[in-house]
Amino acid sequence: MLTNRSKQVVKREMSLAEKLYLPAIFSGMAITFKHMFKKPATVKYPEEKREMAPIYRGHHVLKRDNAGAERCTACGLCAVACPAEAITMDAAERKPGEESLYREEKYAAKYEINMLRCIFCGLCEEACPKEAIFLTDTIVNPEYARAGFIYGKDKLVERMDARIDVSKRQTADVAMFKMGESEAKHNQLYNPKGEQ
Amino acid sequence: MSYLKDKGIEVEYKEISNLNTLNLGPTHPATHGIFQNVLTMNGEIIEDSQQTIGYIHRAFEKIAERRPYNQITVLTDRMNYCSSPINNLGWHMTVEKLIGVDIPKRAQYLRVIIMELARISDHIICDSVIAVDTGALTGFTYLFQWRELIYEIYEELCGARLTTNLGRIGGLERDFTMTAWKKLDKFLKGFPAVLEEFENLVKRNRIFMDRTVKVGPISGERALEYGFTGPNLRAAGVDYDVRVALPYSSYEDFEFAIPVGENGDTYDRFMVRLEEMKESLRIIQQAKEGLPEGPFHADVPAFYLPPKEDVYNKMEALIYHFKIVMGETDVPSGTVYHSVEGGNGEVGFYLISDGGRSPYRLHLRRPCFIYYQAYPEMIKGSMLSDAILTLSSMNVIAGELDA
Ligand code: SF4
Ligand code: SF4
Numbered sequence: 001m002l003t004n005r006s007k008q009v010v011k012r013e014m015s016l017a018e019k020l021y022l023p024a025i026f027s028g029m030a031i032t033f034k035h036m037f038k039k040p041a042t043v044k045y046p047e048e049k050r051e052m053a054p055i056y057r058g059h060h061v062l063k064r065d066n067a068g069a070e071r072c073t074a075c076g077l078c079a080v081a082c083p084a085e086a087i088t089m090d091a092a093e094r095k096p097g098e099e100s101l102y103r104e105e106k107y108a109a110k111y112e113i114n115m116l117r118c119i120f121c122g123l124c125e126e127a128c129p130k131e132a133i134f135l136t137d138t139i140v141n142p143e144y145a146r147a148g149f150i151y152g153k154d155k156l157v158e159r160m161d162a163r164i165d166v167s168k169r170q171t172a173d174v175a176m177f178k179m180g181e182s183e184a185k186h187n188q189l190y191n192p193k194g195e196q
Numbered sequence: 197m198s199y200l201k202d203k204g205i206e207v208e209y210k211e212i213s214n215l216n217t218l219n220l221g222p223t224h225p226a227t228h229g230i231f232q233n234v235l236t237m238n239g240e241i242i243e244d245s246q247q248t249i250g251y252i253h254r255a256f257e258k259i260a261e262r263r264p265y266n267q268i269t270v271l272t273d274r275m276n277y278c279s280s281p282i283n284n285l286g287w288h289m290t291v292e293k294l295i296g297v298d299i300p301k302r303a304q305y306l307r308v309i310i311m312e313l314a315r316i317s318d319h320i321i322c323d324s325v326i327a328v329d330t331g332a333l334t335g336f337t338y339l340f341q342w343r344e345l346i347y348e349i350y351e352e353l354c355g356a357r358l359t360t361n362l363g364r365i366g367g368l369e370r371d372f373t374m375t376a377w378k379k380l381d382k383f384l385k386g387f388p389a390v391l392e393e394f395e396n397l398v399k400r401n402r403i404f405m406d407r408t409v410k411v412g413p414i415s416g417e418r419a420l421e422y423g424f425t426g427p428n429l430r431a432a433g434v435d436y437d438v439r440v441a442l443p444y445s446s447y448e449d450f451e452f453a454i455p456v457g458e459n460g461d462t463y464d465r466f467m468v469r470l471e472e473m474k475e476s477l478r479i480i481q482q483a484k485e486g487l488p489e490g491p492f493h494a495d496v497p498a499f500y501l502p503p504k505e506d507v508y509n510k511m512e513a514l515i516y517h518f519k520i521v522m523g524e525t526d527v528p529s530g531t532v533y534h535s536v537e538g539g540n541g542e543v544g545f546y547l548i549s550d551g552g553r554s555p556y557r558l559h560l561r562r563p564c565f566i567y568y569q570a571y572p573e574m575i576k577g578s579m580l581s582d583a584i585l586t587l588s589s590m591n592v593i594a595g596e597l598d599a
Contacts, residue, residue: 002436002441003435003440003454005435005440006455006456007456009467009468010458010463010464012409018400019402021402021403025403028396028398031396035338041344053348053352053355055351056351057354080522080523083270084270121356121359122354122361123267123270129507129508129518135355170504
């Protein structure tokens with residue numbers, strides 16, 4: 001004995017009642033019978049959906065700020081952080097007049113995530129210094145062909161008419177900080193005089 | 197054949213062997229994974245067997261040589277995927293040992309809770325699958341509802357259910373949320389009764405006992421020679437447990453027994469795992485009650501990502517953020533071995549660092565690989581259906597076997 005904590009747990013001698021098959025079978029059937037009257041544990045997917053954790057790691061989204069400009073600045077940190085090498089991007093420089101489209105002077109002209117490579121580890125979300133990429137609690141849709149799993153900006157960038165709330169994934173401080181900043185920027189762009 | 201004789205041709209007759217070759221696997225539904233066993237059968241009896249490994253070999257040790265330390269966690273997820281948090285945290289502890297970090301007590305206790313939950317989920321799978329392989333499917337469905345709850349707790353902690361990528365070098369990525377505590381309470385309250393019900397279903401059922409007692413036995417001595425660890429060794433009567441022998445993450449603070457068996461057969465392995473779940477519940481309870489206040493991660497700015505608001509406001513935090521993400525922080529050179537009691541045995545990480553951004557060499561000690569070496573010996577002379585039971589009762593996971 002290596003420790004004084006061991007505890008013998010096996011008893012293999014059977015009592016007479018146990019030697020007869022029947023008592024065990026009846027008690028077993030009683031247990032299963034009881035379960036027939038319990039609430040079913042299954043969820044009737046897809047009509048019914050299980051509640052997901054707010055920090056669930058699913059489908060990615062590239063966020064826009066409150067003014068509708070894309071946050072991503074094509075710094076490439078997410079691609080470096082990705083253990084599956086699923087992210088590729090091409091950077092481009094913002095031209096004058098595109099300030100309402102892109103928040104920073106550099107932006108991602110092409111941004112692709114290969115959902116077949118992605119392992120939904122969430123490291124890209126952690127790496128992003130611009131609060132641009134987030135994972136969400138929706139699941140990636142199935143497709144028939146592989147090509148359909150390479151998600152470009154058309155599928156990744158958030159639509160302004162269907163905004164995605166990621167505030168639960170950010171710490172409260174960051175959410176406040178970002179809120180303040182983008183509000184300020186919005187006001188500066190569209191309401192420089194501070195009119196209500 | 198008399199016409200041959202008439203022509204004067206001598207024919208030598210050999211005794212016809214009644215041995216058959218049977219391919220069990222590689223994708224046989226009863227083996228619960230990608231294993232190939234080429235069995236030489238004498239009727240229903242296995243005379244000899246030949247195992248093939250490597251069907252899902254993904255070269256993790258080699259990939260790890262090219263990855264920064266924080267990106268290796270996702271590889272460990274995919275070893276024993278029934279209890280990935282243990283692998284994740286074991287890897288983090290290895291790196292912490294290399295760089296010499298003291299983890300705050302609270303983080304250690306939270307890690308213990310997570311690891312014990314993972315152990316329970318691993319044992320739920322193994323025990324209920326043993327029952328399934330003996331023909332009792334019902335118990336499996338009852339226990340799996342509670343494994344589901346454990347996965348929901350993981351989801352609350354890290355955002356994923358199976359391949360968790362949980363924890364970070366230096367601690368945990370976030371503290372337990374209220375929902376996580378609530379779910380944990382629900383689990384602690386409800387699970388013992390379900391476990392007892394499962395026990396009543398199968399533990400003393402004669403059909404189950406006839407199928408498992410003296411099936412696939414291994415003696416303690418032989419098991420040690422092979423290098424067995426974990427529940428499979430304890431079932432053979434050797435009370436070796438890494439949590440007690442080389443305590444890590446404050447396991448010395450907790451009171452728990454080590455269930456041991458006697459013969460190392462399938463029934464013993466089943467019973468040891470059953471009792472271990474109860475001990476794990478005790479540990480979780482103790483950790484929850486004695487949970488100290490404090491931070492949930494250590495203060496290691498060079499390895500633990502700074503909070504995002506600091507990244508936007510402070511130069512230093514921003515630099516660290518970039519350095520960590522790009523894997524450019526300096527790691528001391530050296531050699532460490534760290535092992536944790538995984539769901540299935542001693543999961544060890546042998547890490548050699550030359551100070552670069554990724555390990556110079558990483559060896560993963562995977563218990564399943566060792567169990568599988570003993571498998572031919574354990575099934576020799578037994579029936580085919582017993583071979584299936586032996587495999588599932590050792591809980592050999594293909595992902596861990598092949599890494
Ligand atoms: S979730 Fe992980 S694997 Fe997927 S794109 Fe992000 S970093 Fe890459
Ligand atoms: S998503 Fe974030 S990390 Fe990735 S390129 Fe854009 S700004 Fe950088």
